[in-house]
Amino acid sequence: MAQKKILMIVGDYAEDYEVMVPFQFLLGIGHEVVAVCPGKSKGQKIQTAIHDFEGEQTYSEKKGHLFELNADFEKVVPKDYDALVLPGGRAPEYLRLYPKVIECVRHFFDEQKPVAAICHGIQLLTAAKVLSGYRLTAYPTVGPEVDLSGASFVPTGFEEAIVDRNLVTAPGWPAHPKWLSLFLSLLGTKVIC
Structure with a gap:
């Protein structure tokens, strides 16, 4: 298996x-x-957040783990990476305000490199205006943004994922097994047990 260099943008x-x-x-x-x-x-x-469903109309939020960054954002050169991962949570709503984040996202679509976005991570894709003609899923409250972006929002179960061309999406972390499996396929990674 050839090692891939994957960029993950977090906040x-x-x-x-x-x-x-x-x-x-x-x-x-x-x-x-x-x-x-x-x-x-x-x-x-x-600082990460843990989101859960505890009976209210929307998810609750609690502090999660501290996650250590292993590189400097300002030194990122998108062409040096083979793929992109965009986690969800609240971070995407403000990360989309950074022009360099949007430039990074556009690079992966311009070059048709694999992109894995989950939950609210799809907000970075809608902000970058790269979704026209795609079929994808996201956390349900992001669905209207997906439709407004020229893409087709596909409601799915929380354990489902959708792949369309270079993009794999899922509504939230319960979909990790399918989402990550589809992403490995896009990367050309085969796991042999």
Whole structure:
């Protein structure tokens, strides 16, 4: 298996599982994962959040783990990466305000490189205006943004994922098995047990 270099853009209050699980899983498979956050440097940490459903109309939010960045966002050159991972949580709502984040996202679509986005991570794709003609899923409250972007929002169960061309999407962390499996397919990674 050829090692891939994967960029992961994270921020404070990104969903804990959607940062930690793909980061550790992709490293464990043998890929290089570079986790960065605008305004922060290698060795600094982001605060993650844990989202859960406890009977209210929407999810609750609690502090999650501190996650240490392993590179500087300002030094990122998108062409040096083979793929992109965009976790959800609250971080995407403010990360989309950084022009360099949007430029990074556009690069992966311009070059048709694999992109894995989950939950609210899809907000970075809608902000980058790269979704026209795609079929995808997201956390349900992001669905209207997906439709307004010229893409087709596909409601799915929380354990489902959708792949369309270079993009694999899922509504939330319960979809990790399918979402990550489809992402490995896009990367050309085969796991033999």
